[in-house]
Amino acid sequence: MATDSTPVATTLAVPASLPDGAELVMRVMPMPADVNANGDVFGGWIMAQVDVAGAVLPMRVARGRIATVAVNQFTFKQPVSIGDLLSFYAAVTRVGRTSITVHVEVWAERNPANPQLVKVTEANLTYVAIDGQGQPRAVGQGG
Numbered sequence: 001m002a003t004d005s006t007p008v009a010t011t012l013a014v015p016a017s018l019p020d021g022a023e024l025v026m027r028v029m030p031m032p033a034d035v036n037a038n039g040d041v042f043g044g045w046i047m048a049q050v051d052v053a054g055a056v057l058p059m060r061v062a063r064g065r066i067a068t069v070a071v072n073q074f075t076f077k078q079p080v081s082i083g084d085l086l087s088f089y090a091a092v093t094r095v096g097r098t099s100i101t102v103h104v105e106v107w108a109e110r111n112p113a114n115p116q117l118v119k120v121t122e123a124n125l126t127y128v129a130i131d132g133q134g135q136p137r138a139v140g141q142g143g
Contacts, residue, residue: 015089015117019103022091025056029085041080046121050074050104053088054125058100061092062129062139069099072124080120084108093124098136101126 028049030041051068058066080086087107094101106121131137 015105015107015119018089018105019091019093022089022103022105023057024087025090026053026088027085028088030080030082032082035082039081041082041084043076046076046080046086046106047071047074047123049086050088050106050121050123051125053106054090054102054104054123055127057090057092057102058127058129061095061100062127063141064137065130065132066100066127067130067134068125069128070126072101072126074121074123076121078108078118078120080108081110084110084120086120095139097138099126099128100139 026049030045034041034045036042051071055066055068085108087109089105089107091103092100093103102125104121104123104125105119108118108120110116110118129137129139129141
């Protein structure tokens with residue numbers, strides 16, 4: 001049996017202008033249950049994904065448990081549709097005594113026949129390091 005040995009391009013595009021120090025922390029594809037009556041992905045679903053992605057770096061910095069304490073800014077720039085592959089890039093922008101602020105950008109890879117990379121959302125969130133009882137603790141002291 002003959003096989004086609006044509007190489008397949010698998011390199012993923014990286015957005016041209018990410019925040020300083022940003023890294024890919026999560027990728028997800030929305031499913032049909034995640035859309036509203038207009039066929040766009042629910043904003044609340046995207047917000048929940050941003051919260052999960054935004055927590056990745058603060059967990060590393062805090063070296064333990066964290067909790068979301070504030071969504072400082074959240075901007076929806078483009079609608080998200082079924083079939084979009086969402087990439088979440090995060091960068092720590094501030095580390096305080098007990099808190100860590102993160103900037104998250106969400107980029108959609110869409111239209112596989114003619115690939116496009118579009119920034120769909122960006123947000124700034126603040127997390128606080130917490131101990132085993134849920135009380136604030138100093139960043140980096142474990143918990």
